[in-house]
Amino acid sequence: MKPIIELNHLTFRYQKTDERPALNDVSLSIYPGEWVAIIGHNGSGKSTLAKTINGLLAPEKGTVKVGDYTLSEADLWSIRRMVGMVFQNPDNQFVGATVEDDVAFGLENQGIPREEMLVRVKEALEQVRMDGFRTKEPARLSGGQKQRVAIAGVVALRPDIIILDEATSMLDPEGRAEVIATIKKIKEENNLTVLSITHDIDEAANANRVLVMRQGELIDEGTPEKIFSAGPKLVELGLDLPFPEKLKYSLKEKGIEVPTQYLTEEGMVEWLWTSALNK
Template sequence: MQPIIELKNIEFSYQPEEASPALNDVSFSIQQGEWIAIIGHNGSGKSTLAKTINGLLLPEAGSISVGGKELNEDNVWEIRRMVGMVFQNPDNQFVGSTVEDDVAFGLENQGIPRDEMLIRVKDALEKVRMDSFATREPARLSGGQKQRVAIAGVVALRPDIIILDEATSMLDPEGREEVISTIKKIKEASNLTVISITHDIDEAANANRILVMKQGKLVKEGTPAEIFSAGTELVQVGLDLPFPEKLKIALKERGVVVPDDYLTEERMVDWLWTSVLNK
């Protein structure tokens, strides 16, 4: 099956002859319907990578294909219609005086007929459970609600791919869970491809695959279980560990025999209950 996204030997620098390029020989592919998390410390190249995928930045070397089309200056607008982006601060994305006006903005720019626009706005707001807020001012919403409206604005455009560029980093835990739950439901209903650029290891755990960036290079790739089982190696590249993995390390230091495989929080609770607390 042809990948929906394919990067081959991508190079990008913000300054000519930069000693450490922002992206250095990066190659990977993504299949339709996958959820990919890209993690790494600040300055590792995560957000730069996201911006090359939708043509906000054009690489200096290498090639990018989206939907089977190689990205270039001639087709960049066509490819951007396939790739929706949700950014870190939803306030920077709002342009409408009401929630429904804001969701309609991108559709108006694309020249979508009014009848079709009304259907899409209503459908998008229902998908993010914000239809009852349609006539509210965006400024009066909570952080999680604002981000769900931002997602609705992207969903209304019906892209094939959604990129979350640190989209939950400014939210509290409840708002973060709200947004991730919304994306999960939309992804499953529409077979969307999701790329999550994140510092949040728990958010990354939702992915099918995780890509680890360091100093502009792709240094590790695998399932959440494969990546998180690396333990202290992940810390060495400037990243945190999910809480269950931290707990396993702490228990192991106290002489408790722990499972080798990666455990989600739910599986950790089950294991603690059946193997430790009931002994």
């Protein structure tokens, strides 16, 4: 399958005098329909990488290809029409007086006819379960609701790719779960490619593939099972472990025999339940 995002030998420095580049010779491919999570501690280059994909930052060396377009001044806007970004703080994205005005803003900028715009706004708000809040002021919404409106604004533009740049990091656990469930639903309904830049290991566990970055370099990649089975090695990199893996290590320390394979939360519940029944 042909990649929908292809980065080749990407290098980027914020200042030419920086001794260590923010991105150092990074190459990777992301395929249509994938959910790829990029994890790493602060300063690892995760968000810098995301911003090079849609041209917010121009690489010092290397190439960025999105779909059939190679990042350049000539193709910049074609790429941005393919890539929607949801940022960390939804308040920074709001420009409309009401929820529906805000979702319509990007469509107006693209010159979408009013009749089509009304349909897209309604559909996008329904997809994120915010249709009942159309006339509400964004400032009066909860954190999770605000982020769902920000996602609706991106979905209405009908991109091929959604990049979540630490999009759940400012939310409480309930809001975080709400947003992740929304993204899962939208991805399936629209066959989107999702790139999740995150500190939240439980969010990353939803991905098809996880990329691990350190000091501007891609140091590992694989399925969540492969990456999170590394356990203590992830902790050494300054990263956390998903809750099921933490629980496994705690049980193991108490002398309880636990499965060697990676377990999702559902898998851990099933194992605990069957283990209890077998005793």
